Amino acid sequence: MDDVEDKAILRRGIPSAHLIYGSPLTIQGVIFKAVLLLEEMLQYLEDRRVIKTVYLYGHWKQFQIYKTRNRNVLYRQLTLICPTFEDYEALVNGKSLGSISWGVEFLKLFANNQEYEFTEKFMVDLGVFAQIYNDYINLHNPKYSKFRICFDDIDERKFSFPIIHAIRTFPEDQQILNVFKERRKDLETKKNVVSLLENFGSFAYTKKVLENHLAGIVEEIDKMKLGKNSKLQRVLENILERLDTEAFFDCTD
Secondary structure (H helix, E strand, C coil): CCHHHHHEEEEEEEEEEHHHHHHHHHHHHHHHHHHHHHHHHCHHHHHCHHHHHHHHHHHHHHHHHHHHHHHHHHHHHHHHHCCCCHHHHHHHHHHHHHHHHHHHHHHHHCCCCCCCCCHHHHHHHHHHHHHHHHHHHHHCCHHHCCCCCCCCCHCCCCCHHHHHHHHHCCCCHHHHHHHHHHHCCHHHHHHHHHHHHHHHHHHHHHHCCCCHHHHHHHHHHHCHHHHHCCCCHHHHHHHHHHHCCCCCCCCCC
């Protein structure tokens, strides 16, 4: 669904489904697959009261996700008005929190150990961290382009976290918005946008925000009694450490 909305060319290194099968069939296929997945999950549950609860919970979360998608299209396709950071977090929470919390609810139903309780703040921080990290590496990590078009967030006119920082911090500079308006997709133009983000301090600011979110996640991990230096904490810290070693601007034609 994201690829259809964004007119994306690649998905994990292969052509996006809508380019092969067309948008109508792709959209219907996604919806049908989601229904099949839900039915497959439910068949493992014997208590029909639990089935009803999970079914309704899942559909409510999906409603939140699709409502968020509509707002995202409004920003990127219809108005080209740069959202605020508050708008950005609301969009992320509507999409990521719904997916994460839905998955957690399913996992808890099958878990042998019910001792751990994932707090909503943990899921919020994790979702925001994941999205901001994805925004960062799309524009900063050359290795990312092996699986996607180079700097494709610019192609999709995506108001990612570094982009929002640049536009909101330097509103008098219209270069990035002009690229979005003109739908420029040539590599040199996109490299210029990335240079602007570096010069505006947007990458540095984004990295600082990631560090702050990681601190919040670690605090919640401690509250959940997962233990100091837990595997989850180490994974997140390793992800953050990689930001220092991956230079931007190495994409080639």
